[in-house]
Amino acid sequence: MTRPTLSHLQSLEAESIEIFREVAASFERPVMMYSIGKDSSVLLHLARKAFYPSRIPFPLLHIDTTWKFQEMIAFRNRMAKEHGFELLVHTNPEGVANNVNPFDHGSSRYTDIMKTQALRQALSAGGYDAAIGGARRDEEKSRAKERIFSHRNAQHAWDPKSQRPELWHIFNTRLAPGESMRVFPLSNWTELDIWTYIYSENIEIVPLYFARPRPVVERQGTLIMVDDSRYRLEPGERPREEIVRFRTLGCYPLTGAIRSDAGDLPSIIMEMQASRTSEREGRLIDSDQAGSMEKKKQEGYF
Amino acid sequence: MTSLAPQSAAKSALDAWLVEQTDKGLLRFLTCGSVDDGKSTLIGRLLYDSQLILDDQLASLKKESRNRTTGDEGIDFSLLVDGLTAEREQGITIDVAYRFFSTDKRKFIVADTPGHEQYTRNMATGASNADLAIVLIDARKGVLTQTRRHSFILSLIGVKHVVLAVNKIDLVDYDEAVFEKIESDYRAFAKDLGFLSLAAIPVSALKGDNMLGPSPRMPWYTGPGLVPYLETVDVGVDQSGQRFRFPVQWVNRPNLDFRGFSGTVASGEISVGDDLLVAASRKPVKVTRIVTMDGELSTALAGQAVTLVLDREVDISRGDVLARPGEVPEFSNQVQARVIWMNEEHALPGRSYLLKLGTQVVPASITALKFKTNVNTLEHSAAKVLEMNEVGTVTLATDKAIAFDPYAENATLGSFILIDRLTNATLAAGVIEFGLRRAQNLSYQSFDVNRETRALTMGQEARIVWFTGLSGSGKSTVANLLEKRLVAEGRHAYILDGDNVRHGLNKDLGFTEEDRVENIRRVAEVARLMADAGLIVLVSFISPFRNERRLAREIAGDIPFTEVYVDTPLAVCEARDPKGLYAKARRGEIKNFTGISSPYEAPERADVTLHGAAAEPVDMAETLYARLFGG
Numbered sequence: 001m002t003r004p005t006l007s008h009l010q011s012l013e014a015e016s017i018e019i020f021r022e023v024a025a026s027f028e029r030p031v032m033m034y035s036i037g038k039d040s041s042v043l044l045h046l047a048r049k050a051f052y053p054s055r056i057p058f059p060l061l062h063i064d065t066t067w068k069f070q071e072m073i074a075f076r077n078r079m080a081k082e083h084g085f086e087l088l089v090h091t092n093p094e095g096v097a098n099n100v101n102p103f104d105h106g107s108s109r110y111t112d113i114m115k116t117q118a119l120r121q122a123l124s125a126g127g128y129d130a131a132i133g134g135a136r137r138d139e140e141k142s143r144a145k146e147r148i149f150s151h152r153n154a155q156h157a158w159d160p161k162s163q164r165p166e167l168w169h170i171f172n173t174r175l176a177p178g179e180s181m182r183v184f185p186l187s188n189w190t191e192l193d194i195w196t197y198i199y200s201e202n203i204e205i206v207p208l209y210f211a212r213p214r215p216v217v218e219r220q221g222t223l224i225m226v227d228d229s230r231y232r233l234e235p236g237e238r239p240r241e242e243i244v245r246f247r248t249l250g251c252y253p254l255t256g257a258i259r260s261d262a263g264d265l266p267s268i269i270m271e272m273q274a275s276r277t278s279e280r281e282g283r284l285i286d287s288d289q290a291g292s293m294e295k296k297k298q299e300g301y302f
Numbered sequence: 303m304t305s306l307a308p309q310s311a312a313k314s315a316l317d318a319w320l321v322e323q324t325d326k327g328l329l330r331f332l333t334c335g336s337v338d339d340g341k342s343t344l345i346g347r348l349l350y351d352s353q354l355i356l357d358d359q360l361a362s363l364k365k366e367s368r369n370r371t372t373g374d375e376g377i378d379f380s381l382l383v384d385g386l387t388a389e390r391e392q393g394i395t396i397d398v399a400y401r402f403f404s405t406d407k408r409k410f411i412v413a414d415t416p417g418h419e420q421y422t423r424n425m426a427t428g429a430s431n432a433d434l435a436i437v438l439i440d441a442r443k444g445v446l447t448q449t450r451r452h453s454f455i456l457s458l459i460g461v462k463h464v465v466l467a468v469n470k471i472d473l474v475d476y477d478e479a480v481f482e483k484i485e486s487d488y489r490a491f492a493k494d495l496g497f498l499s500l501a502a503i504p505v506s507a508l509k510g511d512n513m514l515g516p517s518p519r520m521p522w523y524t525g526p527g528l529v530p531y532l533e534t535v536d537v538g539v540d541q542s543g544q545r546f547r548f549p550v551q552w553v554n555r556p557n558l559d560f561r562g563f564s565g566t567v568a569s570g571e572i573s574v575g576d577d578l579l580v581a582a583s584r585k586p587v588k589v590t591r592i593v594t595m596d597g598e599l600s601t602a603l604a605g606q607a608v609t610l611v612l613d614r615e616v617d618i619s620r621g622d623v624l625a626r627p628g629e630v631p632e633f634s635n636q637v638q639a640r641v642i643w644m645n646e647e648h649a650l651p652g653r654s655y656l657l658k659l660g661t662q663v664v665p666a667s668i669t670a671l672k673f674k675t676n677v678n679t680l681e682h683s684a685a686k687v688l689e690m691n692e693v694g695t696v697t698l699a700t701d702k703a704i705a706f707d708p709y710a711e712n713a714t715l716g717s718f719i720l721i722d723r724l725t726n727a728t729l730a731a732g733v734i735e736f737g738l739r740r741a742q743n744l745s746y747q748s749f750d751v752n753r754e755t756r757a758l759t760m761g762q763e764a765r766i767v768w769f770t771g772l773s774g775s776g777k778s779t780v781a782n783l784l785e786k787r788l789v790a791e792g793r794h795a796y797i798l799d800g801d802n803v804r805h806g807l808n809k810d811l812g813f814t815e816e817d818r819v820e821n822i823r824r825v826a827e828v829a830r831l832m833a834d835a836g837l838i839v840l841v842s843f844i845s846p847f848r849n850e851r852r853l854a855r856e857i858a859g860d861i862p863f864t865e866v867y868v869d870t871p872l873a874v875c876e877a878r879d880p881k882g883l884y885a886k887a888r889r890g891e892i893k894n895f896t897g898i899s900s901p902y903e904a905p906e907r908a909d910v911t912l913h914g915a916a917a918e919p920v921d922m923a924e925t926l927y928a929r930l931f932g933g
Contacts, residue, residue, distance in 0.1 A: 006605045008328050008409060017607035018566045021552040025620050025661070050564075050607070052595035054556035137400045144399040154932055164728040165423045165644050167430040170658055170719050174726035178932045188411060190402045196320065266313040273319075 009197055013046065016185040018169060019148060020050035020132070023183050024057050026173035027130035030183075031123070034060040034087070036072045037249040039134035039186060041205045042194055046185060047132075048083060059086035061122055061131075065114040066091055067102060067251035069227050075206045088126070092118035102253045103232050114251075120156050123180065130173075130181045138190045148187045154178035195272060199265045208246045209268065211260045215239035222256035329532060332413040332428040332461075334452040335438030340469045344438065344507035345401055345414050346379025351514055351529065352403045379507070398424045407533040423644035423691070426455050426731055430717070433537040434463040436528075437488075441474045441504070445487045451677040451691075453488075457495035458640060458693065458733065460713065463537050464492070464500045467528060471520070472506040478522040494680065499535065503528050544604065546570030546578075547631065547707070547715055548624040549660035554609050562593055562609040563618060568660070568714035570626075572610070573601040580616060581623040581630050581705035588613040621662040623705040623715070631715050635703045636669070636738040639718075640695050641688070645729040647722065649688035649696075654758060655729060657700060659718035665701040666720070672696060688730075697738060709733035724763055753861070756836035760794045764833040766858050767930065769842045770851060770905065771868030772897050773883055774875035776914040776922070777842045780868065783923035785840055788931070795838040798825055813894045819850060826854035833861045846902040864930060867905045868922075870914030872897050 006014065023030050032047060034040050047056045062076060080087035092100075095113045102110045123131055137144045147163050149171045164172050175181060186194070198205060216223045217231075217239050224231075225246075226239040231253060233239070244257035245268070262268045333341045401412040413428030429435065435456050439449055456464065466488050474480045485502040492500060503512055504523055511517035512527045525531075547568040554562040572578075576589050591611035592599040602608045610624070618624075625631055643649050649668060657666035673682040674694040688694040709716030720730040757764040767784075769777040781797050788795040803825055804811070811817040822845060829839045845851050855863050875897065876884040887895035894900040905911075910929055912922040 006603065011328070011605060014566060014605055014607040018551065021564055021607070025552045049595040051554065052609070053560055053562075053593065054554055138402045144401065154928070165427045165731065166728075167427050167719060167731045168713065168717050169431075170660075170717065172658065172719060172721055172726070172728045174656070174721055176726060176932065178928065188400070199316070200320070262312075264312070266316040269316055270312045270319075 009193065009200065012189055012193060013049070013197070015169075015188065016046045017050040019171075019183065019185040020047055022149075022171055022173065023130050023132060024051065026171075027181070029126065029128050030058040030130040030132065031088070031126060031128040032056070032058060032060045032132040033119075033134065034062045034076070035134065035249075036062065036068070036076045036206060037134070038194060038198060038205050038209060039136065041203050042189075042197060043132070043134045043186060044079065044083065044085075045201060045203050056083075056085050058132075059088050061088045061090065061126070063115055063118045063122065064089050064091045065110075065118070065251050066096065067114075067230075067253060069206075069208055069225070069249065069252045069255075071208055072206055072249060079204075088122070090118055090122035090125075092121060101230075102251060107254055110251075111254075123156060128180060129175055130183055132183045132185065134186050135184050136186045136189050136191070136194075146184065146187070148184055149173060150182045150184065151175075152180045152182055156180065158182075192269075192272065195265070195269045199269060206249060208249055211243050211245040211263045211267075213241045214244050214257065216242050216244060216257060223259070224255070225252055225257055227252040327407075328409045328411070329434060329535075329537065330411045330413070330432050331434040331436060331532070332415050332425075332432040333436045333438060334415050334425050334428070334456070335440075335449060335469075339438040339440045339443075340380075340507050341414055341438055342380035343378075344436070344467065344469065344505075345412055347507045347510065347513055348410075348412070348529065349401060349403050350379060351510070352405055398428045405529065405533055410532065423642070423731075425452055426459060426642050426644070429456055429459040429461050430731070432461055434465065434532075434535065435461050436465045436467050438467050438469050439484055439488070441468050441471045441480055441484065444484050445491060447678055449488070450491060453492055453495060454675070454677045454680065454693070455642065457497070458642065459731075460709065460733070462496070462498040463535060464497045465528070465531065465535075466500065466502040467507075468502065468504045469507055471504040471511060472509050476504075476511075476517075476519045478520075481523075501525070501531060501535075503531065544569040545629045545707075545712070546572050546576075546624075546626050547712060548572065548578075548610065549662075549714065550618055550620055550622045550624065551661050553619060560611075561615075562591075562611045563624070564607070564609045565661070566607045567602050567604050569604050569712055571601055571603045574599075577627055578612075578624045579627050579630050580618055581625055581633055582703070583617070583622075584630070585616045586627065587616055587618075587624070621660075623660065623662075631705045631707045631712075632737040633703050633705050634737045635700045636697060637700075637706065638672075638695065638697050638735045638738055639732045640675075640693060640735060641720070641730045641732040643688040643690055643692050643694070643730050645722070645727055646690050647725075647727070647729065648690070649694065649730065651686075651696075653755065654723060656721040656723055657698065657704075657718050658721060659704055659706060660714055662704050664704055665723075666698050668696045669699045670697045695735070696732075698732075706734050706737065708736050723758065723761060753834045753836060756834075758836075760836050762793045762836070762838060763862070764836050764838065765862040765864065765930070766829050766833050766839045766841060767864045767866060767926075768829075768845070768851065768854055769840070769866045769868060770845045770908075771870060771914065772872060772875045772902055773844055773895075774878045774880055775868040775870035776912075776919055777844075777868045779919040780866075780912065780922045780926065781840045781842045783919055784926055787923065787927055788838060793838060793931075794836065795840060796832060798829055798832075798839060798841045798843075800843045803828075818847070819853070822850040822854055823857070826857040829854070830857055830859065830861060833858070844896050844902075846896045846900065848903045848905070851905070864909045865905060866910045866912065866926065867908035868912050868914045869904070874915045 051057060092114055100110055100113045135143050147166045149166065150158060151164060152158060173181060215226045217226060217233065217237060223244055242259060243261055245260045245262060246255060246257050249255060260271060262271045333345060335341055399414040401414060403410050413432060415425040415428035437449060437453060439445060466485065468481050468484050471481065481504045503525060504520055505512045505528055511519055512523065514529050515527050547570060548565050549568060550563045551565040554564045572589060574589055574592055578587050578589060589610055590613045592602050593609040593611060599608065623631060651668045651671050654665050654667050657664055671685055671688065672695045674685040674688060674692050675682055677693065685694060707715040716734045718732050719728050720732065722729050753764055769781055771777050778799055785795045785797055808821050808824055811821050825841060825843060829841050832839045851865060879885060883892060883895065884898065886892045887898040896902050910926060912925065
């Protein structure tokens, strides 16, 4: 072809920017979910591009379960300062009062209380009519079927059977009082797209993604990093130092590390090319029960 | 820190790989066909063959595949793509699923679209962003109604490239005659559908025949396998000569010194210094800067999301379209279009919908349903309404003029959706054939004026809300608050109150049992008439007897009727006694007073019960609002 055309990543970028602008133009009170992971870093980068030279015209919301990696929190606070966005942090106060934690309550109940319930609290309290998230369709089977603009009823629940048809790039953004929209600008990105975009745009990510010596223990075949003194060790158990990294970031007691010596972006991407395990395998919450992600989504999880 | 292995090798390998990626094209395609033609199996096979199934997925897949039909690998491939629990149970795909895979030559995004008739709308969704379609046919069944319907929708949505995959060829013993008959049947049907390319390939998705390479079991087939074909088929759209179109999406105004117009270049290209016109106002402007966070551009291409800065202050907002002088889009309030109806609520000429085209949203109605198209024969027939999954050719009138192009010339400026003004459902997808210019004012087709249409012009749904409860329970207070809330939102509501009706319409009635029944009957009839006029009617009556309330509900007929019980204990009502009636009744000055000298029959199953002693009126009104009008 003689005429210049957009590359695959440029097309994805433009599509995401268009989605961001549609949210800003169509909703009264949007909010962007900020989970600090690599997808959130890409989301933040795209949001800045969408509105430049304006600032991002809505706040970023982090649901803090109090069990995130310390490095994530430090990174979050620094990003807010450097990019000048409005950062909101919410933690479920009842969960804190009852000392809900991943050890005593099991990953399923813990996630429900500290993530799903906390998210619903924050969305209801803020009266947000649109919540932007970084979910991708290639992540998981039920996500593959979700719309880019995904309708939620007044209880924040998703009804996969009555999704609005979504044609071309015409998004139906209309809502009845109390309803809201979840919006996914990264729907058409793959994990590999995310990594190559981070590399080519030089986007900063939490160092936990890079292989470093870290203190770990093994639980049911999964390597868990002991990030603070709250982690419950077996009698006589001592964390051992291993060179590991994380493919996905969440609550540290529920996030598995992988053995790897990929210490920078090119190594991560090349390692991924050769990898034979899907991304969310390191997350314990998806495999609690059959159809578990779909169930969580119907209850309001992102 | 422990020193890690040198990374420079990885970096140069990555950079080399990235260069390769840049040259790699992207093909968006969809798969469609009838129920059980094996779409999910085909996509699962594509993912498996391109080695995209990862170890952990494969392990859980093999586990789940027990007790199912599997190929030589012991895998039911459809499990890979049938994501939703309900689908796994029913064994059919009910929604669009997007899948990603790549080979050495191309990247692919696949929309797996449903074959079940009631979900045809999702197929149109998948088609709207696809370059190519794989139409699956079960070799045992041949060309079916669904095959024709889907092919017609592909043509309507403008998909230009089709692969006819004749699947389950293993189940007809790899018979060449079967394949040839299906191919010729399909070509005969599809000859008028405007496809630029059409390839027929015999495959078995389950067994892997003709997927990657030639199948030894079909020596008679000499064409390419499915994957090699998808890797090489040319679906390029020639952008040269495309007219510049820029729908303004968002006005970018960080401070008083900067005013830009953000949007995506829909077609053509634009450079700094170019002259433009605003399509609606025809005001001329010149592009002075093309702003992005990565720096300013001298030229922006189709598909790029940018922010344009113009040379002068002109009133431009979201919905405006910028184009070059001499090639502006049409600007009119009447078009002829083809629509695919996607909702159970059928299309009705005269009803007001919202039309969204690009970034423009305007009220619009169908002024004439010219004909609908039979998807099996492509023949036209007259119709009064369009039902779900039907395709019609209509004329549309918009409340104010819109900028548009025929769909064949510009997909972005030629496609639209229709939205229900009450439920906000996406009712239809449409493509504009051409604009209509008429000298006279619009002559709307006659249509029946009924309760629904009257309520729709008020932007609401008519209904009756019947409050029952003791005197002083708080019925009227709550009804008043609810009315205020509704009116504040622009809805039309009216309160029928026990006192005001008794002073006029019912002033001839006393408090005997017959009169009480007549009292209720009249109020219920008035409520019905008012609701029939399109209003939200709030009736606040003690209405102590179950039979009377049942009568009111029966009189309402098919009008939505909600019985609200304001459950406030007698002692509380008596303590409030706002009108001094309880005191009078206790002194024997009022006879047959409900709660004192006449019974109150509490509802057994009220639609809503409010606890008047426990909650503030404002909260009760809010609860009620949320239940009845909160969506």
